[in-house]
Amino acid sequence: MALKPVARRLVPEDVFDQLLGEVVDGGLAAGDSLPSERRLAEVLGVSRPAVREALQRLSQAKLIDVRHGGSTTVRDFRTSAGLDLLPRLLVRDGELDPRVGRSILQARQSIAPAVAAQAAVSAGPAAARALRGAVTQLEQATDSEARQHAALGFWDAVVDAADSIVFRLLFNSLRLAYEPAIAALGPVMGAEVDNLDGYRALADAVAAGEATAAHAAADELLRPATEALGSLMALLEPGKP
Amino acid sequence: MALKPVARRLVPEDVFDQLLGEVVDGGLAAGDSLPSERRLAEVLGVSRPAVREALQRLSQAKLIDVRHGGSTTVRDFRTSAGLDLLPRLLVRDGELDPRVGRSILQARQSIAPAVAAQAAVSAGPAAARALRGAVTQLEQATDSEARQHAALGFWDAVVDAADSIVFRLLFNSLRLAYEPAIAALGPVMGAEVDNLDGYRALADAVAAGEATAAHAAADELLRPATEALGSLMALLEPGKP
């Protein structure tokens, strides 16, 4: 019996999602003016504070520009939004955007080896222990989804070992985008998380402080999935703009 | 007579900043409970909606956990916050945190070459033109600060050429952290933005589609500043934890 928590839609959250959708889908183009708070509240059938909360959140995400006394306008999210917008771009209306997914895997392929190399430089005994523990977790995971979660835990340990606040926050942002998509990504990532030798090699290199080896191990570990999704995308969108 | 615009503190913004400071400075540890909204409003002398807006923004930044009916608790921002928090961490109380700054330059050193390489792969004629225009801007900038802004414009063009939504949002996040610190970073970055040959070499490599050369050019361009700040930090904090 698989029960799941009931989804409770909060009003400002709903308003936020609706406006966000309009902005990222282009229904509201950059430079457009939004209706006034009172008008929005009336149209949506909610109170003004609810609209206000949603607008403030959009403003914090750099998606709109609110000016006291003037009208609030839509910004170009591609040039202003930060990485925290990524989860909202990857899964839209419950569906994965394959172009965003490919971009994530490409970025991962570029960045993860660098993180691994830095982890090898700064890792102490405690970090090495944590890394080995993560490998054990990975070995004990039974199904593919559990292994994907364990793999996230492994990379979490690598990022910890790297001891970099930027890499840490960057990892958090990417994980936030990745986690909701784990089930959908199972087929693509299955081979990668089954490659236990790859994880062991990476963990050993980091623990031994061998930056070059760690870099290479991470690159090898991730490359198959990156290339698999890359060629898959090339098939799906032959005439990419 | 040098007048400057009066700082218009908006109430929710002020509340947000105060609570944010408590969270990142450890005055409120992870797991701690915040006072109720009514209590906070009373203590701070503002209305509840104002407090609410601030709390919602903290919640969106993944810094607190708000539960209907229960108390709102502080989360561990190191494991939950996204990269959009970076600007707030880099400059705190008007001062730069050198450890965060060093982390940013290290991450830049790791990531930028990868972006340059991908730009070389995907750049079309338009992107190459934009890149050359950015170099021209850089050549025409007179003082150091203008050159730093022009350098940002150059990297903006590189990121555009890479045609990756993740790299684009990542760049936006880093730029948002970097821009307020430009004046303070002048001494460290001066030599880098004076290295016009380095930018030209990188632009040429990207325009020519030579990924390996672009990677190397970007690495060379950024390395001096990275190492300069790295050794500076090593001096400042000999017993880094």
Next chain:
DNA sequence: TCTCAGGTACTGGTCTTACCACTTGACCAC
């Protein structure tokens, strides 16, 4: 006819108050 000061209508910013919905914990009956 042009220019610009002033008014006016509309926008976001803030507060107050009230009520609803949910969680918690204590108490009580079974």
Next chain:
DNA sequence: GTGGTCAAGTGGTAAGACCAGTACCTGAGA
């Protein structure tokens, strides 16, 4: 122990009012 009930406290939402800043139009003066 188990489950039900209730009260108190919390966040969620709404309505209305007023303050503060902006955009625009209007009319007097040049």
